Amino acid sequence: MSIPQYKFRDKLLVAVDCIIFGFDGLQIKALLVKRDLEPGKGINALMGGFVNSKESVQEAAKRVLNKLTGLTDIYMEQLACFGDEERDPGGRVISIAYFALIKIDDYNSDLMTEHNSRWFPLDALPALVFDHANMIKLAKERLQEKVSTHPSGFTLLPQKFTLQQLQALYEAIYETSFDKRNFTRKMLSLNILKKLAEKETVSSRKGAFLFEFDKKKYKILEKEGLKFL
Amino acid sequence: MSIPQYKFRDKLLVAVDCIIFGFDGLQIKALLVKRDLEPGKGINALMGGFVNSKESVQEAAKRVLNKLTGLTDIYMEQLACFGDEERDPGGRVISIAYFALIKIDDYNSDLMTEHNSRWFPLDALPALVFDHANMIKLAKERLQEKVSTHPSGFTLLPQKFTLQQLQALYEAIYETSFDKRNFTRKMLSLNILKKLAEKETVSSRKGAFLFEFDKKKYKILEKEGLKFL
DNA sequence: GCAAAAGTGTTTTGTCTACACCCATGA
DNA sequence: TCATGGGTGTAGACAAAACACTTTTGC
Numbered sequence: 001m002s003i004p005q006y007k008f009r010d011k012l013l014v015a016v017d018c019i020i021f022g023f024d025g026l027q028i029k030a031l032l033v034k035r036d037l038e039p040g041k042g043i044n045a046l047m048g049g050f051v052n053s054k055e056s057v058q059e060a061a062k063r064v065l066n067k068l069t070g071l072t073d074i075y076m077e078q079l080a081c082f083g084d085e086e087r088d089p090g091g092r093v094i095s096i097a098y099f100a101l102i103k104i105d106d107y108n109s110d111l112m113t114e115h116n117s118r119w120f121p122l123d124a125l126p127a128l129v130f131d132h133a134n135m136i137k138l139a140k141e142r143l144q145e146k147v148s149t150h151p152s153g154f155t156l157l158p159q160k161f162t163l164q165q166l167q168a169l170y171e172a173i174y175e176t177s178f179d180k181r182n183f184t185r186k187m188l189s190l191n192i193l194k195k196l197a198e199k200e201t202v203s204s205r206k207g208a209f210l211f212e213f214d215k216k217k218y219k220i221l222e223k224e225g226l227k228f229l
Numbered sequence: 230m231s232i233p234q235y236k237f238r239d240k241l242l243v244a245v246d247c248i249i250f251g252f253d254g255l256q257i258k259a260l261l262v263k264r265d266l267e268p269g270k271g272i273n274a275l276m277g278g279f280v281n282s283k284e285s286v287q288e289a290a291k292r293v294l295n296k297l298t299g300l301t302d303i304y305m306e307q308l309a310c311f312g313d314e315e316r317d318p319g320g321r322v323i324s325i326a327y328f329a330l331i332k333i334d335d336y337n338s339d340l341m342t343e344h345n346s347r348w349f350p351l352d353a354l355p356a357l358v359f360d361h362a363n364m365i366k367l368a369k370e371r372l373q374e375k376v377s378t379h380p381s382g383f384t385l386l387p388q389k390f391t392l393q394q395l396q397a398l399y400e401a402i403y404e405t406s407f408d409k410r411n412f413t414r415k416m417l418s419l420n421i422l423k424k425l426a427e428k429e430t431v432s433s434r435k436g437a438f439l440f441e442f443d444k445k446k447y448k449i450l451e452k453e454g455l456k457f458l
Numbered sequence: 459g460c461a462a463a464a465g466t467g468t469t470t471t472g473t474c475t476a477c478a479c480c481c482a483t484g485a
Numbered sequence: 486t487c488a489t490g491g492g493t494g495t496a497g498a499c500a501a502a503a504c505a506c507t508t509t510t511g512c
Contacts, residue, residue: 005266006320010282011240014312014323037234053239053321057312081310081325083243083286091235092282094243096310164491181493182475204490205483393464410466411502433463434510 017048019139022104029119040129246277248368251333258348269358
């Protein structure tokens with residue numbers, strides 16, 4: 001089939017940029033790299049790359065994420081398209097931003113030196129190229145919305161976690177603090193946490209029970225629409 | 230400044246597609262056109278167009294919307310990027326979908342004949358080209374989320390409206406029905422409606438008071454975060 | 459006078475908030 | 486025995502849900 005109708009249309013460079021969030025137990029952090037090409041070479045930036053014509057935009061995002069983290073099966077979600085004409089002084093490039101949540105421990109220091117990457121707390125971000133600061137800002141807002149109705153936050157925690165770790169996570173995301181009793185009650189009442197027999201004994205003498213996210217229970221409850229906080 | 234680093238990257242066709250919603254008093258409807266170029270010529274489709282290299286993606290969406298409706302200042306919001314490799318059999322085209330809300334009466338029949346366009350209720354959509362049905366599905370979900378925390382829904386109503394029209398709108402969006410007393414109380418308690426002296430007397434003998442959305446009051450309350458339904 | 463839509467209150471239920479003490483343990 | 490974080494219950498405020506009758510008016 002001939003497609004003369006598309007022939008004389010402008011083609012644009014299409015990039016993906018990934019906002020990768022991690023949680024260290026206290027703060028939400030974003031993973032940034034030193035940009036390795038002009039313009040803006042050496043400046044802090046989100047990990048990104050161009051979309052090839054032989055892959056979907058989503059595949060490109062996965063590829064970029066995998067390259068940086070070595071991980072497959074990353075929790076990832078499309079954020080938005082950033083399409084201002086002048087956003088990249090190097091040329092007309094539109095960028096599809098994705099945000100991803102990973103366990104900070106999955107990301108080891110070999111990878112950090114290899115990619116010249118670093119975790120930055122959200123309240124102490126360095127100067128960033130182009131519109132990447134806006135991307136992170138939007139991603140942070142989206143993260144807040146997301147975890148209020150979805151269990152995505154668990155992706156930021158280790159498999160087994162204590163209630164206090166979970167609370168610290170939500171407090172970091174919302175930049176606020178919650179009453180421990182109310183928080184515990186709310187989370188347990190959702191019926192999506194499996195209490196384990198094990199205790200975590202590093203951070204306290206008494207030891208705190210570990211929990212796991214119960215995916216099966218969640219799947220059943222999902223359609224009704226849970227409200228986390 | 231030279232930018233050798235971007236030189237050998239693939240460039241893609243970038244399109245925008247607009248999901249335009251209207252409300253006729255009973256149903257939410259989407260405005261569709263007969264596609265006027267191959268592939269898929271003559272099939273129902275969202276109004277769309279290609280992004281030129283000299284305009285932002287958002288400007289392209291506005292341009293497309295304006296071309297179809299003649300309106301400027303349309304309520305419009307980016308939905309998502311649809312980037313599958315094979316989504317358009319005519320070539321590698323990624324599309325940024327926007328959704329827009331307009332007053333159905335602003336869209337007159339001259340425009341409909343000119344663009345070969347028609348309103349379709351969401352539960353009776355015709356076959357659509359490419360992934361446009363997915364776009365509409367996603368837009369519908371986004372509309373529901375949006376009107377639950379934002380007064381965007383008012384853009385679908387005439388300037389002056391009755392409480393029953395407002396309720397009918399929310400019922401159409403959520404595909405459910407609400408108790409009239411609870412609905413009225415809730416809406417009035419938000420303090421963003423201005424009750425007018427006028428009555429609407431077409432649809433009932435008694436006549437129902439007309440209301441207006443009070444933008445000023447809303448702006449003040451906005452930051453606290455309203456919850457509509 | 460009757461049909462048709464407008465308008466209006468109360469009770470019950472559940473959810474959110476605020477708040478403080480005892481427990482278990484290792485050092 | 487003491488310092489540290491773990492774990493738990495209750496009362497009051499508020500919001501949501503359920504529920505039905507009277508009013509106005511044009512015909």
